[in-house]
Amino acid sequence: xxxxxxxxxxxxxxxxxxxxxxxxxxxxxxxxxxxxxxxxxxxxxxxxxxxxxxxxxxxxxxxxxxxxxxxxxxxxxxxxxxxxxxxxxxxxxxxxxxxxxxxxxxxxxxxxxxxxxxxxxxxxxxxxxxxxxxxxxxxxxxxxxxxxxxxxxxxxxxxxxxxxxxxxxxxxxxxxxxxxxxxxxxxxxxxxxxxxxxxxxxxxxxxxxxxxxxxxxxxxxxxxxxxxxxxxxxxxxxxxxxxxxxxxxxxxxxxxxxxxxxxxxxxxxxxxxxxxxxxxxxxxxxxxxxxxxxxxxxxxxxxxxxxxxxxxxxxxxxxxxxxxxxxxxxxxxxxxxxxxxxxxxxxxxxxxxxxxxxxxxxxxxxxxxxxxx
Numbered sequence: 001x002x003x004x005x006x007x008x009x010x011x012x013x014x015x016x017x018x019x020x021x022x023x024x025x026x027x028x029x030x031x032x033x034x035x036x037x038x039x040x041x042x043x044x045x046x047x048x049x050x051x052x053x054x055x056x057x058x059x060x061x062x063x064x065x066x067x068x069x070x071x072x073x074x075x076x077x078x079x080x081x082x083x084x085x086x087x088x089x090x091x092x093x094x095x096x097x098x099x100x101x102x103x104x105x106x107x108x109x110x111x112x113x114x115x116x117x118x119x120x121x122x123x124x125x126x127x128x129x130x131x132x133x134x135x136x137x138x139x140x141x142x143x144x145x146x147x148x149x150x151x152x153x154x155x156x157x158x159x160x161x162x163x164x165x166x167x168x169x170x171x172x173x174x175x176x177x178x179x180x181x182x183x184x185x186x187x188x189x190x191x192x193x194x195x196x197x198x199x200x201x202x203x204x205x206x207x208x209x210x211x212x213x214x215x216x217x218x219x220x221x222x223x224x225x226x227x228x229x230x231x232x233x234x235x236x237x238x239x240x241x242x243x244x245x246x247x248x249x250x251x252x253x254x255x256x257x258x259x260x261x262x263x264x265x266x267x268x269x270x271x272x273x274x275x276x277x278x279x280x281x282x283x284x285x286x287x288x289x290x291x292x293x294x295x296x297x298x299x300x301x302x303x304x305x306x307x308x309x310x311x312x313x314x315x316x317x318x319x320x321x322x323x324x325x326x327x328x329x330x331x332x333x334x335x336x337x338x339x340x341x342x343x344x345x346x347x348x349x350x351x352x353x354x355x356x357x358x359x360x361x362x363x364x365x366x367x368x369x370x371x372x373x
Contacts, residue, residue, distance in 0.1 A: 002224045006231040008143060008238035011163040016141060016227045020172035020216055023054050023129070027062025030127060033165050035098045037064045039127075040090060042113040043104040044073040047131050050176045055104060055129070066102075067093050075263040077108050078147040080158075086116040090124070097121040100165060106132035106181075107139035107269065111156065114145030118162035128164040132177060133185025134270050136169040137192070137226035142234040142247075154259050154330040161239050169227075171219050183306055184270025186212060187250075187277070189222050192229040194277060194298065195249045198348030200225055205301050212305060248331075249342040249350050250276030256327040257311065260319040267314055274302050278309035283364050284343040287356070294347055312372040321365035325358065 001019035017029060031037070039059070043052060048070045059066045069089050071077050090101065103113035103126055110128055117126035130140035146159020174182065189211065193201025204211070210218040230247065237244035254269070254276030261267055267275075278299045284290035299309040311318060328339055339361060341353045 002220060004224060004227045004231050006141065006163075007235045008163050009235070010238060011143070012165075014164060014166050016167040016169060016231070018136070018169045018171065018224050018227065019220055020170065022168050022170040023051060023173060024058050026055055026129060026168055027058040027060075027064055029166065029168055030059075030100070030102075031062045031064065033125075033127070034064070034100060036096075037062070038095070039064060039066045039100050039102055040093055040095055041066055041068045041102045041104050042071070042086065042109055042116075043068065044071050044077065044106075044109055046073045047105045047109070051131060051173055052104075071109070071112075073108070074265065075108060075148065075269075078112050078156075080147065080150050082112060083116060083147055086112065087120045090116060090120045095120075095124070097124055099124060101126040102129060103127065103140075103164075104129045104131065105135070106130065107135045110135055110140050111145050111159070112147060114143075114162055114164070115147060115159050118145055118160040123162070125165045126162070128167040130167065130169055131173050133174055133182055133223070134188050135185075136171070136174075136223050137185065138188040138230065138247075140164070140167050140169070141227055141230050142244075143238065144240075148263065154327060155255050155263070157330065163238075169223060171214075171216065171223060174214055174219065179306075180268065182212060182214075184268040184273075186305060187270035187274040187302070187307055189226050190302065191247075191249050191273065191277060192226045194281075194344065194347055195246050195342070195350035196229060196348055197225075198346070200229075201301075201347055208301065208305050243352075245340065245352050246342055246350050249344075250274070250278075250280055252276065252328055252331050252339070252341055253279045255331065256324045257314065257319075259327045259330075260324060261314065261317060266317065271308050271313065274307040275310060275313065278302060279364075279368060280342060281344055282368075283341070283361075284345070286364055287343070287360065289353075290344050290346060294344070297347065310372060311368055315372050318369055318372060321362055321369050324365050324369075325362050328361070 128140035143163035254272030281295035
């Protein structure tokens with residue numbers, strides 16, 4: 001097991017425990033955090049089918065009373081309707097303000113359950129037990145919680161910063177993920193190399209197939225390196241008022257594509273991020289801030305492992321460039337009515353650009369969509 005410490009300003013420090021077999025030890029890890037041995041587990045149907053029994057056995061062995069809420073899988077669960085249902089369930093189960101909620105699932109469950117914990121009884125503690133690679137390296141760490149707009153304005157636009165008490169990342173549970181979900185999570189692993197660690201990206205170019213084959217030591221190293229990178233940034237900027245925006249490399253483009261498709265599963269979040277990262281490097285080269293050839297190298301690695309790198313992945317449903325730009329204006333980094341991009345000076349050297357001309361962005365989008373049309 002590896003442990004990464006997160007020290008977010010304004011919140012208590014907490015640990016990310018990483019390694020195989022941790023789900024069976026969840027009870028012993030969680031018990032010291034509780035004021036009384038009572039909790040509520042929030043999960044989805046897929047995770048419940050594969051892993052709920054192991055978690056329940058662990059909690060029972062630790063003499064922890066627990067109820068379980070099982071929700072439908074998929075991005076549609078991050079909605080006002082499900083949020084209301086979950087908050088009402090928390091109250092109906094007579095959980096007190098100091099009782100913990102356990103978010104047991106991927107990013108959807110973590111975001112939804114974390115947001116419910118943030119607002120129920122004006123704030124309850126919660127625990128993240130992420131079961132997807134994407135959640136283990138990204139969404140479970142750093143305290144971002146939320147749901148999507150119900151009227152198509154964008155993703156994660158309603159939410160709160162609410163840090164977990166602990167993160168338990170059992171890398172063994174990744175074996176039950178479909179290949180496509182595993183690849184979507186790998187895109188976020190690649191992100192950490194591209195934004196600030198060129199050596200890590202070079203290691204992934206060599207060992208990425210081993211990570212995706214879930215070789216225990218290799219996947220644990222990839223998850224731990226990703227979590228250390230995110231923890232370092234969250235420590236500097238817990239509420240995304242500055243440097244934390246770097247973690248959105250690829251997301252400005254990717255989120256716009258997801259929103260344009262209505263979050264219908266055509267494009268998974270990690271697939272959108274993969275396209276968005278490749279686009280961010282192509283746009284950086286187009287603007288002359290990144291040396292030629294870097295975008296090709298990024299796209300080559302993403303393509304080699306099976307991730308999409310351009311909008312040809314959705315060629316039969318291409319949105320208009322103007323519509324994509326409008327969706328990008330809903331990006332949470334936008335300031336003063338202007339778009340804020342995460343661009344790159346090189347691999348491992350991302351930066352926040354607040355002075356990009358929208359005309360340049362629109363011209364770039366037109367080129368990208370024309371090439372795929």
